[in-house]
Every structure is written in C-alpha cells, then in structure tokens.
Amino acid sequence: QFHPTALHPGAPGHPHKCEPSSPSHPNRAAPRLLLSEALRGHGALLRDAEGERFVDELAPRDLISRAMVERMVTQGTDHLWLDATGLVHFAERFPAIAGALSATGLDPASDWLPIAPAAHYLSGGVVTDLDGATSLPGLWACGEVACTGVxxxxxxxxxxxxxxxxxxxxxxxxIAAGRLGALPTGAMRAVVGAPSGIAGASVSASAGDAPVGMSSALALPPTSDIPVLRSSLQGAMTNLAGVVRDAKALAVATEVVDEVRISLGSPKDRSSWELLNLVSVAGALLVSAAARTETRGSHTRSDFPTRDPALLIRLVHGGHPQN
Ligand SMILES: Cc1cc2nc3c(=O)[nH]c(=O)nc-3n(C[C@H](O)[C@H](O)[C@H](O)COP(=O)(O)OP(=O)(O)OC[C@H]3O[C@@H](n4cnc5c(N)ncnc54)[C@H](O)[C@@H]3O)c2cc1C
Incomplete structure (x- = not known):
C-alpha cells in the first residue's frame, strides 16, 4: 500500500514551483516523513506542477496515489504539492509534523509542501487462518508479515x-489451547502457483519497453558497489512495480532484479545480506504482481484496470521466486 503524501526529500524549498529534486540528495534513500492524511481531512489541498487541483482530496489512498502518479508522469515531475497554507492553528493541531517541517526549513503557513507517494505497508505476506496459523505446522504469523484477510x-x-x-x-x-496447525475454515483456501490462463507472469521485455520517463531507473552500471545496486533495485521497484504497473514494466523490473542478484554475488557483510533480502522480497513481489492480472486496490495494473471475479482468491506461490 502506498501513502500518497510522503514529504519528498531533495525538492527545492522554493514554494509553488516544481523543479526536479536532486538524485544525490543525502536523504533521498532515507525513510520519508509522512504528512498525515488528517491534513487533507482538515482541508489541505493537492496541487499539481501547475498549481492546479486534480483529485478529490478525500478519496481513498489508492485512488489519490494513482492520480498523483499519472499526473507526475504527464507533467514530467517527481513530486507534487500539498497546500496546507489555508489551515489555521497548524502547529497546535499537528505539532509533530510542524516540528519536522520546521527542521527541513519548510513553513506550512506559506510553503506548499513537496510530496510523492511512498511504499508504506506490505499488504499480503504469509497466509494464515483466523488464529494466525500458517500452512506450516508450528509456524504462526501475525502483524504486517501476515496475510490474515482482514x-x-x-x-x-x-x-x-x-x-x-x-x-x-x-x-x-x-497455542495455549494446544492447537498445532491451521483449521479448515476456508481462510487457507489458496492456489499454488499461477493458475493457467493468468497472463503476465511469463511476459519478457527489454528496457526499451519501459514506460516513458522510467528508463532512467534501469541504467544499471556494471558494478558490485552495494549502494549503487541497492539504489538501482529501489528505483526499478518504485517506478516499474509501484503505484501503477503493467506486465511489461514488471518484466523489465524482473530483469533489473536478476541483474542486481548476479552483480551482488555472495553476500559478505551486513549491507550485502540486506540487499540479498531485498532482492528476494522484490522477486517474490514481482511474481505475485505478474500473476494478479486485475486491479483490486492499493495499486493498479494499468493493463487490467478492473476486477476479475476469478481472482477472488489468495495466490500462493511455492518455491524460489525465480521458479
Ligand atoms: C511511518 C509509518 C507510520 C505508520 N503509522 C501507522 C498508524 O498510524 N497506525 C497503524 O495502525 N499502523 C501504522 N503503520 C504500520 C504499522 O506501524 C506496522 O504495520 C506495524 O508496526 C507492524 O508491526 P509488526 O510487529 O508486525 O512488525 P514490525 O514492527 O516491523 O516488527 C518486526 C520486528 O521483527 C524484527 N525482525 C525482523 N527480522 C528478524 C529476524 N530475522 N530475527 C529477529 N527479529 C527480526 C524487526 O527488527 C522488528 O523489530 C505505520 C508504518 C509506518 C512505516
């Protein structure tokens, strides 16, 4: 799930003017400050690069994130604006956000705030029944790692x-009651692997097929430099497997993930092990995203914009993400 209004690092403090933010900004890869959706609830407005409103600010997260990404691609910018200049008593209502903004030199009373959607929550994960039991006896899951179905x-x-x-x-x-595994409640009903007829999983593409404006994320120089590889992986996943994706973009992202995995080689230290973990998660995400050829929420398959009743199931993929 994507949070629509994460503060965009590196954007110039100049209000009301969209200039590209610096890719080398030191905070570019750091977790981003979330500008609470309560701001929009209190009347803050979303504005595009021209300063125009373009979406109902009270719409759900996925609709707003999609509208933002579509507008960013159309206008060739990597951020838009949250205009909270009309909010009264900002510092009293939102003291934590006011303090964080002040630290970055932004004044919400006069500055529009540079924003872009950010990956926020992993919807999905280890499928469980309604008591957290997984398909593996003895393994229990709850919290963000679990897919409980709620x-x-x-x-x-x-x-x-x-x-x-x-x-x-x-x-x-x-566990205290002596349960050893999942109950046959129906919650564990699943399909192993992609059912036949589900398109997308086997599509291959080259970088030339990447959506317009996204190919810069694919320039993976021959390197074993971990920060460079990590940045390439993050760029590909954000731009090609993010808010809006299609089969070709997912296939290109898969190629980037494969290249990063090969360039990484055998992990030696903490940062390379972390990158290997990111590669594994990215590979699993791409397999799942390619198989789910419909749009049900959170993110959008632009090549399959509507729901498919046949996919009212949980897809469970066995084995290595590459298999
Ligand atoms: C910026 C932000 C704001 C949020 N705001 C809200 C909110 O307002 N309301 C809300 O409901 N949710 C919010 N969420 C989501 C919510 O915080 C998370 O979904 C929730 O904290 C997940 O809890 P968890 O215990 O499942 O996982 P985590 O909190 O991620 O805990 C997992 C723990 O496992 C540890 N761990 C990982 N790997 C290993 C390993 N191999 N061995 C041992 N330990 C390991 C990690 O270090 C971590 O401590 C927000 C999330 C973010 C990022």
Whole structure:
C-alpha cells in the first residue's frame, strides 16, 4: 500500500514551483516523513506542477496515489504539492509534523509542501487462518508479515496496529489451547502457483519497453558497489512495480532484479545480506504482481484496470521466486 503524501526529500524549498529534486540528495534513500492524511481531512489541498487541483482530496489512498502518479508522469515531475497554507492553528493541531517541517526549513503557513507517494505497508505476506496459523505446522504469523484477510482492497489507516493486537492474542490463545496447525475454515483456501490462463507472469521485455520517463531507473552500471545496486533495485521497484504497473514494466523490473542478484554475488557483510533480502522480497513481489492480472486496490495494473471475479482468491506461490 502506498501513502500518497510522503514529504519528498531533495525538492527545492522554493514554494509553488516544481523543479526536479536532486538524485544525490543525502536523504533521498532515507525513510520519508509522512504528512498525515488528517491534513487533507482538515482541508489541505493537492496541487499539481501547475498549481492546479486534480483529485478529490478525500478519496481513498489508492485512488489519490494513482492520480498523483499519472499526473507526475504527464507533467514530467517527481513530486507534487500539498497546500496546507489555508489551515489555521497548524502547529497546535499537528505539532509533530510542524516540528519536522520546521527542521527541513519548510513553513506550512506559506510553503506548499513537496510530496510523492511512498511504499508504506506490505499488504499480503504469509497466509494464515483466523488464529494466525500458517500452512506450516508450528509456524504462526501475525502483524504486517501476515496475510490474515482482514484488510480489504485498501487497508484503512491504523488497522495494522489493531491487527497486531488482535491476532497476537489469538495466536497465544490458540497455542495455549494446544492447537498445532491451521483449521479448515476456508481462510487457507489458496492456489499454488499461477493458475493457467493468468497472463503476465511469463511476459519478457527489454528496457526499451519501459514506460516513458522510467528508463532512467534501469541504467544499471556494471558494478558490485552495494549502494549503487541497492539504489538501482529501489528505483526499478518504485517506478516499474509501484503505484501503477503493467506486465511489461514488471518484466523489465524482473530483469533489473536478476541483474542486481548476479552483480551482488555472495553476500559478505551486513549491507550485502540486506540487499540479498531485498532482492528476494522484490522477486517474490514481482511474481505475485505478474500473476494478479486485475486491479483490486492499493495499486493498479494499468493493463487490467478492473476486477476479475476469478481472482477472488489468495495466490500462493511455492518455491524460489525465480521458479
Ligand atoms: C511511518 C509509518 C507510520 C505508520 N503509522 C501507522 C498508524 O498510524 N497506525 C497503524 O495502525 N499502523 C501504522 N503503520 C504500520 C504499522 O506501524 C506496522 O504495520 C506495524 O508496526 C507492524 O508491526 P509488526 O510487529 O508486525 O512488525 P514490525 O514492527 O516491523 O516488527 C518486526 C520486528 O521483527 C524484527 N525482525 C525482523 N527480522 C528478524 C529476524 N530475522 N530475527 C529477529 N527479529 C527480526 C524487526 O527488527 C522488528 O523489530 C505505520 C508504518 C509506518 C512505516
């Protein structure tokens, strides 16, 4: 799931003017400050590079993120604006955000705030039954790592902490009651591998097929430099497997992930092990994204924009992501 209004690092402080942010900005790869959606609830406006409003600010996260990405591609910019200049008592209502903005030199009373969608929550993960039992006896999961089935097409804000509380307790109760594995409640109903007829998983493409404006993410120089490889991986996943994706973009991203895996070689230290973990997660995400040829929420398959009733299932992929 993508949060629509993460503060965009490296964007110039100049208000009301979209200039490209510096790719070498030191905070570019750091976690981004989230500008709470409560700001829009209190009247903050979304503005494009021309300063125009372009979407209902009270729409769900996925619709706003999609509208933003489409506008960013059209206007050739890597960020848009959150205009909170009309909010009164900003510092009293949002003291933490006000403090963080002040530290970056932005004044929400006069500056439009540079924003872009950011990966925020992993919807999906290890499939469990309603007590956190997985298909592997003895392995229990709850929290963000688990796919319990409680989130709909768009995880509602603050439901993840509730999920952790509720399912953590259920796991403990089930283990204490002597349960050894999952119950046949139907929650574990799944399909192993991509069903025949599901398109997309085997599509191959070259960098030339990447969506317009996204090919810069694919320039992977021959290097074993971990930060460079990590940055290439992040760029490819953000631009090609992010808010809006299609089969070709996913195939190109898969090629980048493969290249990073090969360039990485055998991990030697913490940073290379972390990168290998990122490569593994990225590969699994790409296999899943290629198989789900529909749009149900959170993100959008531009080549399959509507829901497919045949995919009202959980897809479970066995084996190595490359298989
Ligand atoms: C910026 C931000 C704001 C958010 N705001 C909200 C909000 O307002 N409301 C809300 O409900 N949710 C919010 N979320 C989501 C929510 O915080 C997370 O979904 C939730 O904290 C996940 O909890 P968890 O215990 O499942 O996982 P985590 O909190 O990620 O805990 C997993 C732990 O496992 C450890 N770990 C990982 N690998 C290993 C290993 N191999 N061995 C041992 N330990 C390991 C990690 O170090 C970590 O401590 C927000 C998330 C972010 C990033």
């Amino acid at each position: 989130h709909g097409a768009n995880r509602l804000a603050s439901n993840s902490l509730l999920e952790g509380l509720v399912f953590g307790g259920r796991v403990v109760d089930a």
